[in-house]
Amino acid sequence: MKLREIAHARTGDKGNISNIAVIAYQPEDFDFLVQHLSEERVGALFSDIVHGPVKRYELPKLGALNFVMSQALGGGVTRSLALDAHGKSLSAYLLDLDLPDRGA
Amino acid sequence: MKTVRIGSGAGYAGDRIEPAVELARYGNIRYLGFECLAERTIALAQQARQQNPALGYDPLLKERMRAVLPICQAQGITVISNMGAANPAQAAIKTQQIAQSLGLTGLKIAYVTGDDVLSQVQQASFRLLETGEDSSQLNEQWVSANAYLGAAPIVEALAAGADVILTGRVADPALFAAPLIYEFGWSMSDWHRMGQATLVGHLLECAGQVTGGYFADPGMKDVSNLACLGFPIAEVNEAGSAVITKVPGSGGQVTLATCKEQLLYEIHDPACYLTPDVQADFSQVTMRSLGEDRVEVSGATGHPRPETLKVSMGYREGFIGEGQMSYGGPGAQARGRLALEIIQQRLMQRSIQAEDIRCDLIGHNALLDPCRDVEPNEVRMRVAVRTDDPAVAASVGREVEALYTNGPAGGGGASRSVREVLAVASLLLPRQLVTPEVNYLTV
Numbered sequence: 308m309k310l311r312e313i314a315h316a317r318t319g320d321k322g323n324i325s326n327i328a329v330i331a332y333q334p335e336d337f338d339f340l341v342q343h344l345s346e347e348r349v350g351a352l353f354s355d356i357v358h359g360p361v362k363r364y365e366l367p368k369l370g371a372l373n374f375v376m377s378q379a380l381g382g383g384v385t386r387s388l389a390l391d392a393h394g395k396s397l398s399a400y401l402l403d404l405d406l407p408d409r410g411a
Numbered sequence: 412m413k414t415v416r417i418g419s420g421a422g423y424a425g426d427r428i429e430p431a432v433e434l435a436r437y438g439n440i441r442y443l444g445f446e447c448l449a450e451r452t453i454a455l456a457q458q459a460r461q462q463n464p465a466l467g468y469d470p471l472l473k474e475r476m477r478a479v480l481p482i483c484q485a486q487g488i489t490v491i492s493n494m495g496a497a498n499p500a501q502a503a504i505k506t507q508q509i510a511q512s513l514g515l516t517g518l519k520i521a522y523v524t525g526d527d528v529l530s531q532v533q534q535a536s537f538r539l540l541e542t543g544e545d546s547s548q549l550n551e552q553w554v555s556a557n558a559y560l561g562a563a564p565i566v567e568a569l570a571a572g573a574d575v576i577l578t579g580r581v582a583d584p585a586l587f588a589a590p591l592i593y594e595f596g597w598s599m600s601d602w603h604r605m606g607q608a609t610l611v612g613h614l615l616e617c618a619g620q621v622t623g624g625y626f627a628d629p630g631m632k633d634v635s636n637l638a639c640l641g642f643p644i645a646e647v648n649e650a651g652s653a654v655i656t657k658v659p660g661s662g663g664q665v666t667l668a669t670c671k672e673q674l675l676y677e678i679h680d681p682a683c684y685l686t687p688d689v690q691a692d693f694s695q696v697t698m699r700s701l702g703e704d705r706v707e708v709s710g711a712t713g714h715p716r717p718e719t720l721k722v723s724m725g726y727r728e729g730f731i732g733e734g735q736m737s738y739g740g741p742g743a744q745a746r747g748r749l750a751l752e753i754i755q756q757r758l759m760q761r762s763i764q765a766e767d768i769r770c771d772l773i774g775h776n777a778l779l780d781p782c783r784d785v786e787p788n789e790v791r792m793r794v795a796v797r798t799d800d801p802a803v804a805a806s807v808g809r810e811v812e813a814l815y816t817n818g819p820a821g822g823g824g825a826s827r828s829v830r831e832v833l834a835v836a837s838l839l840l841p842r843q844l845v846t847p848e849v850n851y852l853t854v
Contacts, residue, residue: 315632315668317625319677322450322541322837327676331666354599355780364681368710369671369699375679380471381769383541385451386834388769390777399628400779 310405314340316398323358325379325394327401328333331370333408340372341365349385352401356394374401414843415594417611419643420479421445422618424469426451428478430619430642431660433578435482437658438644441594443483444586445475446616447536453580454725454833457555467498468505468577469583474510474577484515484574489567489588495577497555502577503852510669510854518854521568523578525847527606528722528840529556537722537838546838552726554833558840559721560610561687563599565589571851582686584612587645596651605689607651610696613684614655614673614708618642621655621673623663635654636662652709654701665704669852674698674708687720691715714740719839723851733771733796734811734827738819739789744821747758747772747790750811753818754794757810763803765796781809791824797832804829 313336319326329344350361359377366373380394380398381387391401418440420431424447429803435443447469447578459668460467460721469475472494483490495502503522510518533556557580566589568576578586588608597604614621619640627634645651655665663669674693678684684693692712699707730790734754738746751770772776796807809826815822 317672332670373675396778
């Protein structure tokens with residue numbers, strides 16, 4: 308199963324920091340996200356571009372996780388050489404992560 | 412219980428204008444805010460002001476004001492915006508002229524100054540938050556330094572009866588928090604209410620991003636009528652809880668999902684969202700659907716405001732030169748790669764040194780390197796460099812263009828560009844060094 312099937316996401320940027328909010332469509336899937344979407348997993352997916360730590364914040368009341376990735380935007384939005392200097396496209400890649408099928 | 416309806420008419424400087432007109436006309440709102448000042452926008456505006464002292468405010472100010480002022484005056488809607496950018500005084504004068512040309516009278520226009528702190532910053536030395544460097548090391552390159560002001564000067568202008576309030580740099584949520592503070596008479600040291608007011612401001616500040624803009628993913632998250640996207644309205648009560656909604660019949664949607672995405676947009680630690688007015692805590696926020704296009708948000712709290720103000724500084728950091736060329740059909744990726752190798756070799760042969768270089772194959776790895784190799788139908792090679800020398804920046808695009816006759820087969824659609832880099836850095840300034848001031852014009 309892909310993460311995309313049970314969650315949606317949005318990327319935000321500030322300076323050289325990128326954050327990706329991952330939100331469960333169904334609140335009851337939150338614990339499953341907490342279990343399978345670790346800082347390490349997200350950090351590994353973006354290891355080519357994220358050069359600082361990845362920190363995860365939990366928002367159980369919204370069924371959401373917020374991943375904050377440091378040194379992630381090529382030195383900062385305003386000076387980055389990247390095509391997508393804001394890193395806005397990253398949330399879509401995160402949603403492609405494989406998750407174990409539930410109940411399987 | 413008393414409620415106040417606030418609309419958000421723009422989420423960035425270049426945003427659509429029709430949704431703001433729709434809000435003014437049909438939104439039954441008392442306030443209309445326009446957030447038009449991204450991190451770097453004010454540095455660009457400062458450059459415009461240096462070229463012409465009568466400029467430096469938002470380039471779309473005239474168009475927006477012409478479109479909404481007559482309706483807002485007729486409906487009793489107060490306009491609040493950071494469209495003053497690097498020159499709030501001239502923005503106010505321009506607005507006054509527009510009001511006069513439209514035949515409007517009895518209008519009080521306020522403008523807030525004091526956010527420009529370049530001279531204060533240049534007199535001392537501060538640690539840059541991004542790099543840890545000393546701000547004085549970049550003294551020659553500084554273009555602008557603006558402190559994020561809070562809601563207080565806007566509240567002052569509202570109390571003085573202003574119909575239009577123009578600011579330079581203020582914290583984005585403050586544009587929307589200020590009318591709540593004023594209407595409900597909230598104490599600005601009631602940290603929980605400041606937290607909730609900041610939440611409302613944060614949800615509104617990107618306009619269409621909470622009503623279904625930047626959300627659609629066909630088949631997964633469908634949104635109807637994005638070409639006529641309605642902008643948001645917050646209906647806030649005295650306790651601070653708010654309903655996010657939009658004009659009935661407008662495009663887009665307000666759902667739990669759109670509101671949750673926007674709540675976390677550009678947020679780091681949700682329990683510690685720093686603004687000049689409060690250290691807001693969004694970690695316990697709850698949302699409830701109240702039917703079609705109505706979502707209730709509540710539960711934000713807060714802690715005392717920080718003792719320092721964040722200052723955003725714009726500085727010149729050389730030039731970015733770029734060239735692109737497309738390759739299609741069988742072997743497109745291999746030809747694109749060959750093109751990139753040729754360019755890198757050419758730059759080496761010509762001893763062209765850039766501070767930083769980046770090579771991409773758009774359609775393959777420009778956004779994120781793929782974990783598997785798929786042969787694309789087409790790719791676009793792209794080389795970008797950052798350098799202090801504009802001639803070096805220009806040479807990259809010319810080398811790419813020369814691939815037409817010197818490079819791999821079938822390259823097409825070459826493009827090249829050079830632009831000056833206006834980078835942004837931040838620092839923290841003690842509050843007492845910043846003195847906001849409210850001034851008035853009348854029509």
